[in-house]
Amino acid sequence: xxxxxxxxxxxxxxxxxxxxxxxxxxxxxxxxxxxxxxxxxxxxxxxxxxxxxxxxxxxxxxxxxxxxxxxxxxxxxxxxxxxxxxxxxxxxxxxxxxxxxxxxxxxxxxxxxxxxxxxxxxxxxxxxxxxxxxxxxxxxxxxxxxxxxxxxxxxxxxxxxxxxxxxxxxxxxxxxxxxxxxxxxxxxxxxxxxxxxxxxxxxxxxxxxxxxxxxxxxxxxxxxxxxxxxxxxxxxxxxxxxxxxxxxxxxxxxxxxxxxxxxxxxxxxxxxxxxxxxxxxxxxxxxxxxxxxxxxxxxxxxxxxxxxxxxxxxxxxxxxxxxxxxxxxxxxxxxxxxxxxxxxxxxxxxx
Amino acid sequence: xxxxxxxxxxxxxxxxxxxxxxxxxxxxxxxxxxxxxxxxxxxxxxxxxxxxxxxxxxxxxxxxxxxxxxxxxxxxxxxxxxxxxxxxxxxxxxxxxxxxxxxxxxxxxxxxxxxxxxxxxxxxxxxxxxxxxxxxxxxxxxxxxxxxxxxxxxxxxxxxxxxxxxxxxxxxxxxxxxxxxxxxxxxxxxxxxxxxxxxxxxxxxxxxxxxxxxxxxxxxxxxxxxxxxxxxxxxxxxxxxxxxxxxxxxxxxxxxxxxxxxxxxxxxxxxxxx
Numbered sequence: 001x002x003x004x005x006x007x008x009x010x011x012x013x014x015x016x017x018x019x020x021x022x023x024x025x026x027x028x029x030x031x032x033x034x035x036x037x038x039x040x041x042x043x044x045x046x047x048x049x050x051x052x053x054x055x056x057x058x059x060x061x062x063x064x065x066x067x068x069x070x071x072x073x074x075x076x077x078x079x080x081x082x083x084x085x086x087x088x089x090x091x092x093x094x095x096x097x098x099x100x101x102x103x104x105x106x107x108x109x110x111x112x113x114x115x116x117x118x119x120x121x122x123x124x125x126x127x128x129x130x131x132x133x134x135x136x137x138x139x140x141x142x143x144x145x146x147x148x149x150x151x152x153x154x155x156x157x158x159x160x161x162x163x164x165x166x167x168x169x170x171x172x173x174x175x176x177x178x179x180x181x182x183x184x185x186x187x188x189x190x191x192x193x194x195x196x197x198x199x200x201x202x203x204x205x206x207x208x209x210x211x212x213x214x215x216x217x218x219x220x221x222x223x224x225x226x227x228x229x230x231x232x233x234x235x236x237x238x239x240x241x242x243x244x245x246x247x248x249x250x251x252x253x254x255x256x257x258x259x260x261x262x263x264x265x266x267x268x269x270x271x272x273x274x275x276x277x278x279x280x281x282x283x284x285x286x287x288x289x290x291x292x293x294x295x296x297x298x299x300x301x302x303x304x305x306x307x308x309x310x311x312x313x314x315x316x317x318x319x320x321x322x323x324x325x326x327x328x329x330x331x332x333x334x335x336x337x338x339x340x341x342x343x344x345x346x347x348x349x350x351x
Numbered sequence: 352x353x354x355x356x357x358x359x360x361x362x363x364x365x366x367x368x369x370x371x372x373x374x375x376x377x378x379x380x381x382x383x384x385x386x387x388x389x390x391x392x393x394x395x396x397x398x399x400x401x402x403x404x405x406x407x408x409x410x411x412x413x414x415x416x417x418x419x420x421x422x423x424x425x426x427x428x429x430x431x432x433x434x435x436x437x438x439x440x441x442x443x444x445x446x447x448x449x450x451x452x453x454x455x456x457x458x459x460x461x462x463x464x465x466x467x468x469x470x471x472x473x474x475x476x477x478x479x480x481x482x483x484x485x486x487x488x489x490x491x492x493x494x495x496x497x498x499x500x501x502x503x504x505x506x507x508x509x510x511x512x513x514x515x516x517x518x519x520x521x522x523x524x525x526x527x528x529x530x531x532x533x534x535x536x537x538x539x540x541x542x543x544x545x546x547x548x549x550x551x552x553x554x555x556x557x558x559x560x561x562x563x564x565x566x567x568x569x570x571x572x573x574x575x576x577x578x579x580x581x582x583x584x585x586x587x588x589x590x591x592x593x594x595x596x597x598x599x600x601x602x603x604x605x606x607x608x609x610x611x612x613x614x615x616x617x618x619x620x621x622x623x624x625x
Binding site for chain 1: 477559593594598602603607613617
């Protein structure tokens, strides 16, 4: 299969370009990128990265809860005025979000890219991988991203602004976000990988952040997208997913029942893509619009990525055959097999 | 190396920071001497909405301008200046502004610049454009201005460029002095650039405890052209190195534990599946 006709390869190229732009943007010639592109990106791009070219929407939202809405409520001031900066951030966020929808997660996010490349490294090292996480675990993990969004992005910062919590809880998500450590380390800056002994709160948060970062690195070698499953940006994007112009459409056929390759291919283990037979729009809350389900659907036009009403990529038996073959070829070669080890590709390796 | 003696008689500092008394021209501050006049440094206010106040020593006869991010200027007059203190007027524009004070002695000219963040509506202009623009004949330009979540911290290296009429000046002695009494001397490279590690010179630091003090540093240089001596100074605030209460080695250790846990979780899950 021609790699340039392989959607996964095209996506990897976009991811690498987005990573370079978002993590190193202002250091590669375009100085105005240091002023940040949107200040409300629907992907985890960190403000602690001096060379970064944008910051994620969760950063201003936490600050606005802490410094605008919280004090406005506390002082009996105008709540509308307190909400105005958040409305502006949300408006900017939506302007960008509408164009790509949740593809910001699957195509743009630097942390998502990092995890995918680690998984590829795991593949090439011949580590025993888990293609599909157990359904029960997936179900248990799903509410976590909503909890993080409600508590760490909005709740604690708001309570801090209202004076109920100490100032160290003004931006708690940033304090545990693995993207902060990743993007600064990617620039040779080790200052964000620390244990902060300034207060009990900072110590707990910094330990949690470092632990989570280490955990994500190792888990990513064998499990697809471990942090994405609990990412509050995925939850925020899920709220507005119906507004996006890019959509995942399913025209269920009678053969869908017996297949299920789409769910196996899904890096977020969304079984509903397979089991859903009624809905046309199958852009579920955990979907990152990576398009793998469409790639591995063997039935013509059953799954489609559509931009408004225009199909941009559709399931096709011929593409499926070529893609499946390319995937098997890719997985066949790994370090262990080259060294004469007996490790076989993962059970569901066709996807 | 030639010791650079005179710096400007003008000294610009933020009111809430420790302020050094104005050194006389020709009188160099020696290394590690304690700052002369200093009120205890106050905690840095990141989100203050009050008008910012700066102290400007020896301001008599000086021309002071406030450069907005869109490169328009506001002359600061007597009504902004009271007992050596300048109250920065609200510009209604967000982003970095430059306060430039100049003094003309005939055969010598002095200039002092300070970049301050003022709040307002989005300026839609890059602070890089402000720093790249000529605001006085001879200036020390931060390269880059620390912004966003970045500030000057002690023990960090930052770069500055010396520029005369927009041209970088190579091989020029440049001196950094802090209000905590430290002095660092260096020489600009072929691009007029100097990279200086800000001295970690806050006294009485308690290891492991957060320290919110701030102080000021200045980066100054002297240049002669057509019989006129130009003295210039960039003034800025710096904070205590966070490494005093943030441990990198513990950070690595905890991340290592996370990695071990990641490996353990992966193995357990595979066992269960098999």
